[in-house]
Amino acid sequence: MKIILLGYMTSGKSLIGKKLAQTLDCEFIDLDEWIEKKEKLKISEIFKKRGEIYFRKLEHETLKTLVLDTKRNVISLGGGTPCYSNNLDLLINKSDLKTLYLKVSMTNLVDRLFKEKKNRPLVSHIKTKEELTEFVGKHLFERIPFYTQAEFTIDADRTENEIIESILFKLF
Template structure:
């Protein structure tokens, strides 16, 4: 089984996926980290030097490779991963793949991301919390169509990681 966590940046995909993989004794992969290892460049550097289209094509190749493997896996997707081309439709119709959307309120995302803006290419140009909140609101609205197609949806606001992990385990098993 492949359990894919998706959601907006700052929703906790990587942290939750890592703990979920431990609880289930599955392998853990963060898609962004796998891309960095494959390309020997940071995500920010890839965006800057080669552009988003190049990044998305490499992201798709790395993801396809991970999904073809036979091992049980918990995979944290990038925030934009399910929002390009037919990928979300493919993920929701692939046997053995379960998609889970980690949903967070705009205030939660803004508070989590404000201190991380310099490490996130999409928001690195923003310097004001209110502008960040507006950006997230607009961007989340654009991506929500894809996120809502996930097999399961879990709200993560005000919840410790272990509680989210327990919810996911209860949903799936």
């Protein structure tokens, strides 16, 4: 079985994914990191040098390759991955895939993003928490219809251990 984690930026997909993979004794793959290694460029550099369309095509092809691979693993997607290139079609209603949406409250997302916005190209230009709240609100409005198509929704406004326990309960 493959476990796919989706959710907004800073929802904990990578952090939880690593711990979950360790708990299940399988490989963890962060889709963005996988692409960065393959391209030998940071995601922000790919966007700058080659554009978003190139990135989204690359993201789709990489996701398709990983999903078709028969290895058991945990994959964390980029925040926008489910929203482009019919990527959800690769993920939903597949018997060997379990999709989980890590749902985090708006307040927690904004707090987390504000602390690390310099590392997030989509929000690095935003100056205040109020502007960030408006940005995240608009983005979530667009993305939630995609995220909620995951097989399971996990309340990720809890401790790491509680989130892992909740995931394991849903899966097994």
